[in-house]
Amino acid sequence: MxxxxxxxxxxxxxxxxxxxxxxxxxxxxxxxxxxxxxxxxxxxxxxxxxxxxxxxxxxxxxxxxxxxxxxxxxxxxxxxxxxxxxxxxxxxxxxxxxxxxxxxxxxxxxxxxxxxxxxxxxxxxxxxxxxxxxxxxxxxxxxxxxxxxxxxxxxxxxxxxxxxxxxxxxxxxxxxxxxxxxxxxxxxxxxxxxxxxxxxxxxxxxxxxxxxxxxxTYMARISWEQTVYKKPAVESYQTANMDVDGEKDSELVTSENDLLFKRVIVGRSSNGVxxxxxxxxxxxxxxxxxxxxGALSRTEPDAIPYFKACVSRLVDNFSSPGSSFSRSRG
Structure with missing residues (x-):
């Protein structure tokens, strides 16, 4: 022992x-x-x-x-x-x-x-x-x-x-x-x-x-509004993340003829339930x-049959006699 x-x-x-x-x-x-x-x-x-x-x-x-x-x-x-x-x-x-x-x-x-x-x-x-x-x-x-x-x-x-x-x-x-x-x-x-x-x-x-x-599928919905550039007095911790309510302007070189537009959040939504x-x-x-x-974005599985059929129709139309594609090849 x-x-x-x-x-x-x-x-x-x-x-x-x-x-x-x-x-x-x-x-x-x-x-x-x-x-x-x-x-x-x-x-x-x-x-x-x-x-x-x-x-x-x-x-x-x-x-x-x-x-x-x-x-x-x-x-x-x-x-x-x-x-x-x-x-x-x-x-x-x-x-x-x-x-x-x-x-x-x-x-x-x-x-x-x-x-x-x-x-x-x-x-x-x-x-x-x-x-x-x-x-x-x-x-x-x-x-x-x-x-x-x-x-x-x-x-x-x-x-x-x-x-x-x-x-x-x-x-x-x-x-x-x-x-x-x-x-x-x-x-x-x-x-x-x-x-x-x-x-x-x-x-x-x-x-x-x-x-x-x-x-x-959540995201902040973005639109644009015309603005006049002004240098911020104090830099905010709220950086340019899409879903943060705040602004952080960068230095711009502008002239009086320039039009300035900035992104604004107009809503937040998801596509579907x-x-x-x-x-x-x-x-x-x-x-x-x-x-x-993962590294790649993949489509929804039910979209594959639709696009297979769509491409098949396109190929048939292109190869049929009298089509502009068929004539150009001839």
Whole structure:
């Protein structure tokens, strides 16, 4: 019995020593609100405070909200070191997708390739069709395209109710999910077929819990109004997210003959009736929504037969005698 206990103690000690010697998981943080945005800073603070990760930051040096999956093709990117306690950080003159791509390449961080990419925490939700416009989601998607697990994270900011502290709370409530995903990656059990889009409800301090959801069709409906440019007196934390009620003008060079138009939100809607398990419905209901996403948008299955029949008719018409297409080939 004593020998058996001794062997068990020895095995436990060896396992503990091996765990202590194992390199810390490497996490890369990016966003679209810019490297100085409070959501990113709070998230990095929480990751560093956990004491179990090596934290890298590669994020746009200015606000790049709403740029979707835009990339910089010809110009070189300017990368400047930024002091963030506990992390190695660079501000980059590119888009969120650029930053994720550069950050996972091994070129910027001396050969380090992250185990997990985190994009956020964004100011404003990214539910439904908003994932198409979102630079936050694009940062995570870019990593996913290259085989790196990724999570996009956003907070459902509501003007008049939300404060910067809610972004700090959002980082805190996302930590259990981040920790769990890192464990799955370490164990080799994390699936490769999707990345995650996480949205934290407006009352970030009192969520009902995590809920796995599917992407719905919710979006803020946009129109345009003519305006006169005026430089804002104070920069707002409410950045150019589609669903945030606020404005953030950029510097414009204008002349008296220029017409200026700005986007305005005229409503919020979904196409058709959505079930309870969709991202936006669950978010409004108070859940932290966790939505697995893929790289591609796919049409509804019932549309396939229609388009097959439509294309078949077109082919028949083009190839029939007397058609303009048939005559041109003859």
């Amino acid at each position: 004593l020998r058996s206990q001794s062997r068990m103690d020895s095995t436990t000690a060896a396992a503990t020593a091996a765990a202590a010697a194992a390199p810390a998981p490497v996490l890369l943080v990016t966003n679209d609100d810019g490297i100085d945005a409070p959501g990113l800073r709070f998230l990095v603070d929480r990751l560093v405070a956990a004491g179990r990760y090596r934290v890298l930051v590669c994020a746009p040096d200015t606000d790049k909200s709403g740029v979707s999956h835009c990339i910089t093709w010809r110009p070189a990117l300017r990368c400047k070191r930024v002091d963030i306690i506990g992390a190695t950080a660079f501000g980059v003159s590119g888009t969120p997708a650029d930053c994720a791509s550069l950050g996972i390449s091994g070129k910027l961080f001396d050969g380090l390739v992250p185990d997990l990419v985190l994009s956020g925490i964004n100011i404003g939700n990214n539910c439904g069709y908003h994932v198409i416009y979102s630079g936050t989601v694009a940062g995570a998607r870019e990593a996913f395209l290259y085989g790196i697990p990724a999570i996009a994270m956003s907070y459902d900011w509501v003007a008049g109710r939300s404060s910067v502290n809610d972004l700090k709370v959002s980082a805190e409530v996302c930590m259990p999910l981040i920790n769990a995903i890192v464990t799955e990656i370490k164990n080799g059990t994390y699936p490769q077929g999707s990345f995650l889009n996480v949205d934290v409800p407006t009352d970030a301090a009192h969520p009902k819990g995590y809920k796995i959801t599917k992407q719905g 959505e079930g309870e398990e969709t991202d936006h419905n669950s978010l409004v209901d108070g859940y932290i929504t966790v939505t697995p996403l």
